[in-house]
Amino acid sequence: MTDPVSIMDSPIHLDYQFTAGLAQSRFLKGLTEGRFLGQRCPKCGKVYVPPRGSCPTDGVPTTDEVELGNTGTVTTYCVVNVPFQGQSIEIPYICAQILLDGANLAFMGLIQEVPADQVRMGMRVEAVWLPREQWGPTMASVKYFRPNGEPDADYDTYKEYL
Amino acid sequence: MPDSPGSAGDGVLRAPHVLEYTYTRSLGPVIGGFLTALRDGRILGASASDGRVVVPPTEYDPLTAEAVGDLVEVGPGGVVQTWAWAEHPTPDQPLDRPFAWALITLDGATTGLLHVVDAGSPAAMTSGMRVTAKFRPEAERKGHLLDIECFVPEGGR
């Protein structure tokens, strides 16, 4: 072997013990019980879900736990056509920002049970959970969100969350 | 949020998390020259403008910031400048038995190479002692610092 050496591999492997922290642990615990738990900021009154323990606008601890229901509004969405390793969902699929009723923060979720070209901003949706015995401390306890048949939400009700 | 530390079992969730990746690093002519020579069983250093020889070679002289000149052969023997005894090696470290870390100024070099000395016990180590490189068998060398398996006291243990 007479070619000069021009490349060196630097393998890295680091083990961590990740701590969800107090607020996120409450949220994940809620998922094991089939509930969406948020936290309210005592200063501005906003409800954050998932909560991280602080209000990102005021920088103060979020003190009150708030249980949110299963219904919400699609604030925006995208149609995904790119396959990824290990996926089990059919392409195309809808990835949406979902604003639960009573929340002031939208989170990402999968939309199913509706053709991709019929999803729209303002669409009203409900969470579809896995069977109770499969609930765990993970958002995977929620299979997806589907339209719940209500008339679309007024743009004014979610325009600040875009 | 309450500031009190809670006890274990207070509902805080924890999980193992692994960060794993392999960077593929390009070497360039200086570091590449050094590692190529290691693969060939030789140790090289970089010539500085005033005659100093930098080992392991850097692209620029650490003292003057000038670009270095030619790579020249150094070692394989040299002097231990300073050392420290690792009684409990970790699995990633070069040897699986206690060893000495050492900064070694190889013959012909001006700066120290960090490596390990398989001395057997701290009683066999002293600053100023001579050691020599023990290369892996040729078939196992690939152009890596650990083509030198370790250093050993010159004249054997």
Next chain:
Amino acid sequence: MAGARGRRPVAVVSFAQSPQIRREDHRNEVEMLMPVVGEVFSNIGVTKDDMGFICSGSADYLVGAPFSFVTALDAVGVWPPRRESHVEMDGAFALYEAWTMLQAGDADTALVYCFGRSSPGQLDKLLALQLDPYYLTPLWPDPVALAALQAQALIDAGKATEADFAEIAARSRRDALANPAAQVKHDRSADELMKDDYVVAPLRRHALPPITDGAAAIVLAAGDRARDLVERPAWITGIDHRIETHALGARDLTTSSSTRIAAEQAGLGEAPVDVAELHAPFASQELILREALGLGEGVSVNPSGGALAANAMMVAGLIRIGEAANAVRAGRSRRAVAHATSGPCLQQNLVCVLEAP
């Protein structure tokens, strides 16, 4: 621009730290940081809206997640949007950036915060990632091994003995008894400590820093703003940092030229200091720093206990500045020096001189 002395007088007006503990595994980084930011503000009756600039120091590798430092801003609340920056370094270097921002006149106040939890990860291993990837990291030397090489070099040069390291450790942990935030504190003699086993010879357990989780914050203010906020600001009369070569074997490990130069630039030698807070995680390094800073016998070194009493990554350096500032503001010091370090064997060093009004 402003050199190391500055054109505008800038002072430390508030300092807060979390209890420095072995393991914070209930709260995450944001939850750990929030009370500290709250306290550094409430000390002087300000809020985030009074801060013209925010700068943080932390290391994503400690958390094991890229850009994790961004979420820490939730502990401050960045609405309306603020001018903000970050260094993947000890908060002391974030303070340096904030100081330069104030020198440039772009702000009159700054919040500097930092945090680090070492307990979740493999600290010894991940610190090897900051080393030369071709020549040092492949050997996976831990920070104790590197500090031990430096300590042995000191002993070989006739500049120290193992007993000296034990004296420093005994003094530091005894002084830490008076520091409610410190982690390791006890009243054990140097003779007793010398019975500890070696971890990596010539360093015994007592010569090593503890592994610490913690957070800290400082508020800087310039000129009249500082005088409006507090009666006794701790004025930064000089601040500078220097770095040595990455090539470990090309350095003289028994001296710290970068510390000496930073101190000269900061004007340390122009007048005596009475308190020195030195970021020396290993007892052996205190001797090197004392020499580089030209500290005489009369200087009180690390009255807080120093990094031997608590050594949160990314935090212990800022705490040195905070502790020195507290000493000045409380009238325990007329002129103090604070030092922070980064990298193996004191590779990079920051020197900050603080004076009473």
